[in-house]
Every structure is written in C-alpha cells, then in structure tokens.
Amino acid sequence: MAKYVMNRLFAMVITLWIIVTITFFLMHAVPGSPFNQERNTSEAVQQNLEAHYHLNEPVFIQYAIYIKSLATLDFGPSIKQSSTSVNEMIGRGFPVSAELGITSLIIAIISGIVLGIMAALRHNGAIDYMAMTFAVIGISVPNFIMATLLIQQLAVTWEIFPVATWASPMHMILPSIALATGPMAIIARLTRSSMIEVLNQDYVMTARAKGMTTFQIVMKHALRNALLPVITILGTLVAGVLTGSFVIEKIFAIPGMGKYFINGINDRDYPVIMGTTVFYSAFLIMMLFIVDIAYGILDPRIKLHKRGE
C-alpha cells in the first residue's frame, strides 16, 4: 500500500510538471498580451509594463523563473489586478467555490442516489419513468437556463429568495440547486442501472429468501456495490464542481474561482492562467487518487498494491 501511494505520488508530480510545461508554452504561443486594451496606450508605457512583469525576457527564461517560483508554491502577481497575487485569488475564490460545490454535491448525491434506488426498485414502473424523465431533463437542461428560471420564478416573481450575490445561507440555495441538477441526474441514472444489476445477483436473491425486508437488502447488500460506478465519476465531478462553475458563479455574482479560469485567458493574464491550471490539475489528480483508494475500501476484490508493483 505504502509503495503504491509513493509511486502514485511520484507519477502525480510528473503529470503536473507536464501540464505546467505544455500550458506555459501554449499560452505564450497564443497571440495577444495582457496589455491589449480597448483604450489607447503608448508604446513606451507598454514597454514599461512588460518590463515590470518580465515579459520582455525570452520565453525560456520566463519559464525558468516560473518553475522556480512554482517550486515555492508562489504563483506570482496577477497582471490585470496588479495589487492581488494569484495565491490570494485562489485563497479567496476557492473556499467560496468549495462551499457552493459541497452544498450542491450533497444535494446531487443524496437526491441522485435516492432517485436512482427508487427507480431501480420500481424498475419499469411509473416511479422509474418519472425519475428517469426527471433525470433526462436534468442532463439536457443546461444549468444556466436552470439558473435563469429559478431566479425568475423564485426570486423575482415570488420573491422567496434573493436574486444573487453571496451574503447569507439564503443566497446559497438557488445557485446550489442550479449547479446540482446536472450531477444529480448523472448520479441517478448510474445508481439506477448498477442497482438493477446488483438486485438481480444471486446474493440478493439469497437475502430475499432469508426474509430480509427490501430496505435491509438495499442498505446492507445492494447499495455498497451499486455505488462503485458512482464513485468513479465522483472524482472528476468533485474537482469540477469544487473549483467553480464559471456560468453559475457569473449569473449569481458569486465571488468564486470560476471566473479566473475564463477571464485569465481572455485577459492573457499569464500568472492567473498558470495558477488556476496548476491548481485545478493538482486538485483533479488528487481526486482521482482518492477515488482509487476509495475503491479498495469499498470493494475488497480490488487489491491496490498489486497494481502498484
């Protein structure tokens, strides 16, 4: 186990380094500069700005400087918001995105699994069809439409919730629901199909024959196995949801991380592009790693150390 973990950690660092390198050179290969504004600025001013951020140096030197500061976990200052460092941006934005992400993940996981189980138990029944129709809508309605509908109906017309911003728990409800619908639908569908499969297994039959109630069977025997595929996608889902959804955060004016990904690229704010990419990649790699470990715990048939050797 320890050896497996060490191997994986080493592989993670290499993966991260490859991502950093590719991103860095791609980013500098794209035309444009962080100082391209609609407004007019003089050449001399541009040069001063470039010198200030070492952008006048050859790309390889910039790369070396960057890797060096990255080793100390310093992502450098943002060019656009010059008084803020990228570390500060992530430090501010990530907790907010994570808060939103965790809330919506809890909504998505609980309601997704419940829906999936109900559908599986009433396979081909009315509840199954209703739940799956619901899931199809959840997958096919983009979350920004969901968000707009929620705002229009619950905030503007009925005035139950505030329209936007991130001030109180009340403010969290609408964006969390909007962000949760997609993952919820995916989880519900996955749970349903693997549940149906598990429910037809011999050991479930045995349990039934022993006279256990449906509730007991689901909780004790079926669910644990049925959740494996759900865990598989959870890794990516968690990383995606926790590091911010640009669209939802924009619509609800939530000060999360999502906007840095997009605005960083639009503004050619190099340190921000790098910082967010590194952070997201590291997070994603970490999540996949945790998922692999979780497999071993949930399913004793999977032996981690064998694959690691």
Place this chain on the structure above:
Amino acid sequence: MKKIVTMLLSLLLLIGIVGCTTTENSSSNSNSGSDDAKQEDGTKVLKLNNGSEPTSFDPPIGFDSVSWNALNNLMEGLTRLDDEDQPQPAAAKEWEKSEDGKTYTFHLREDAKWSNGEAVTAEDFEYAWKRLANPDTASPAAFLSYFIEGAEAFNTGEGSEEDVMVKAVDETTFEVTLESPVAFFPNLISNPAFFPVHKATVEENPEWHTEADTYVSNGPFKLTKWEHDSEFEFSKNENYWDADNVKLDQVNWAMVDDTNTEYQMYKTGELHTSDVPADLSEELFSDGKAQVEDQSGTYFYRFNLEMEPFQNQNIRKAFAMAVDQQKIVEFVTKNEEKPAYGFVAYGFEDAAGGDFREVGGDLVTTDADQAKELLEKGMEEEGYDQLPAVTLTYNTSDDHKKIAETLQQMYKEVLGVDVELANQEWNVFSDEQKQLNLQFSRSSFLADYGDPINFLESFQTDHSMNRTGWSNEEYDSLITKAKEETDEAKRFEYMHEAEALLFEEMPIFPIHFYNQVYLQNEDVTGIVRHPVGYMELKWADIK
C-alpha cells in the same frame, strides 16, 4: 407502455412551455425598481453595481472604468467635472495660467483634508504626479503625464525625476510647467490618474490601496469595507471640505458581472441602477424607462492602406459612402446611439459656445449613387477589372457581428461587392490590427479626456492608435499646431481642418458614437455620468 411514456414526456414539455410563458407575463407586470429606495431608519444608502473587482484603487494603476467609477468618488483631483462636464475648482480653490499658457499655479484649499484628518498638501500632488510618470510605477495612464515638461523623458527612461516640472512651492501652492500650452489642462487633470495620494501613507506601506482599513482618500466618500471580488462600501467622508453638500450616507457597490442578473436585482430593489439587457432594450426604450447619456467615443472601421484595394482613396470613399449609419443605429444596434458622420463625438464646446461636432458638420454622407461612381473611378485608376477580394474582420462578439453582417449586405446592395466576414478573439484581433495584417476591420475609440484633440491625435503618422498605415504631413502639422496654440478659436479651427482632411482621405469611416444606457430608480437623483466615462456621486441623493 411506450404510449404512456410519450404522453408523459409531452405533458412535461407542455408544462415547461406554459411555465415559460407565465414567467414572461409576470415579469412585465411586476414592479420595476419603484420600491422605496430609502432605508427604514432614514439613512441614505445608494446601491450600485461595479460589474467586477476594480483593477486597482491606486490612482495611476486603476486606468479603466471598473476602477474609475469608484475612484472618482473616493478621491479628488485639483479639479472636478461638474454636471455639465466642465472642470470646477476641487482640491484647488483657484489657479492662474502664465502668459504663454505653459505654467499653471494651483492654490489648494486650506480645508482640503485626507480621510485620516491630515491636510492635502501640494507635496502630495507633486509626489503623486511624479509617481504617475515614474517608469517603475508602470502606470498604463503614464502617457497622460506627457503634457508635463520632463514627464515623457522620465517615463521612457531618458530623463530623471528631478526634471519633471511639477513643484510644491509651499504647503498650498502647486506649480506645473507644461511641454506646450494645453488649454484643456484643467479638464485633463480631473482624470483619476492625476489624483493625489497621501505621501506618508504610500511611503510607509506600498500596499496601502489594497484594503479598506489602510486606504486614505480625500474625496466625498471613504472606503469603509472591501470584500474582494464580492462587494465594497463607501461612507460619507466627514473630513471632506464640501461634506455639507454630500447627501448620501453610504454607497454599497456589488460586483455583478451578468447584465440579466443585474437587471433582476434592480427589479427587486437590490440595486438602484442597472444596465439594459440586450433582449429587453427595445421594450425598455419604448416604455421610456431606459435613459441615455453621451459617451465620448466612436465606433468606426479602419481601412488598411497597405493592402489592396484600399490604397485607393476613391475606393475607400466608396466603401464609406455605401454605409447607412442611420439605418444601423435604428434597426441593428437599437440602442439609441447617435449615428456618426464625423470622428469627434458630441459634447466639446468651442470658444464661441458651439459644439465641435455641429460646427464641423457631416463629413461623410450616405450616398449610394456617388459610392458606385467612386468605386468605378477608383477601379479605373488602379486598372482593376475586378475588385480584389475584401475581408472584413471584427473581434468576436454578437454586437459586432450584427453590424458586420449589415455592412456586408449594404456593400452587396449598393456596390455589388461581396465582402467576406471573419472574426477573431479580441487579443488576436488587436495584435493583428496593430501589425496591419487586417484589410478592413472594426475599431473603437474611447476618449481619455474631454478634448477633440484626444480623438484627432490618434491618426498622426505612426501613432499607436493609427493602425491604418495612413500618413499625412499636413495632418501631422495641424495636430502639432493645435497642440501649441493658445488661442481657443484658432485651436478649434486647426482641429476642424484636421478632421476635414482625415475625411477627405478617408482611412477610416465612423458608424456611431457611443452612449451610456441605464435604468435608474425613480427616487435616486443627481448621479452625473460624464462622457469621458466616470460617474459622479457627490451630488447624488435619494428622495
């Protein structure tokens, strides 16, 4: 079984559709920002939206509208623009100009104070202006300081700080010597780039401007809360010299980036003003709810004179005259912009009290017949049997696309020319345009300060805003003369001449002037929106 599923699905779809329609109905019926704007305890709190996190509240760095709107109300320069956009005494109570128009002596108010209670001194100004020009500051607004003698040399690394001709003669006397007599200097220095900074604070803590508790300001308001990326809050600055005339107790700024959300918040009373969402603009204009204010800027197109067929003046003119600006603003943009038939926007008064644009008149007209004639003439001059292919490029955006497609259609109808359209992401586009790689491209100009020369200087030979390959000695000399001239009437004459020359050769042609369209709570009064792009809350009030 299948039938039931189909039925169920169609039922759901139906519910969805009905749901959407009722939503629309209810939105037009609900109240539109007419909630009682005042707080219950009688304090006056204005709720505004800044769109996003300000770039910086450090005056020389925050050179954009997300910083200006706030900065202009936190700080105060020597002058402040009034509700008619004219510079009025602010931190300076009066000033004199030397005979040659090159030296300005400002006398500061004795009662001008910083939010920490200390006096605003001439030394603060000297320090701030030298800081603006300092190459180490890396201010994007540094070029505005080039009017001051020695500032350009210092900024480009050729001169020294001592040679920048700004001087604190004593506590309250501040003397500036300019490169040339700049008649609009009092107007120019109302720009946030010229705001003072509290010298002791800046020297002690270079990060003073990043948090609310270290921020020291001298304007009508002070920064009391700043939650980065989320919101910030102003309170009335009781140390401000004219605090008696500041009526608001507090201003809350949200950072909502999405226009639709902003509009919804406006409707529920969470905001007092809002932009107009594009899909609703027609409705809001016809209801009379949307209000319009000028903005100093021009939406225009650039020809590239180094690419065929636009080396030819008549072909350029043909392409310009085939365009119907009136139709574009009426049927395409539908945002009540004024169609542009000249480059300098409205709102610049000359010595005789006339508006520069009105005096200058229409320099390009929409004339299909003449456009056709000019195209033929131009093709003959160049010996073309067939016009070389023309590609019109714009930076990717729905609004620009609509205009580009309209132009394409106009060229097809009027000139019988098939123009190809291409779009590029903003940064790529901007690079390509600067390197003269685009044949015919969408452009915009936003004024930095309130004088026609700011518009016209763009097209001097090799100016960073030229981007057409156009060069005309006479034009260059007219701009230089206008910059040197002390007599206002003559100065405007030179500028009119220059503009006429620009349109005679037509390296560009205009589409419309920019404007600012907004919704505002009926109880809110006195917000002034200057055409140069910043907002004034000093006189704002809530009924």
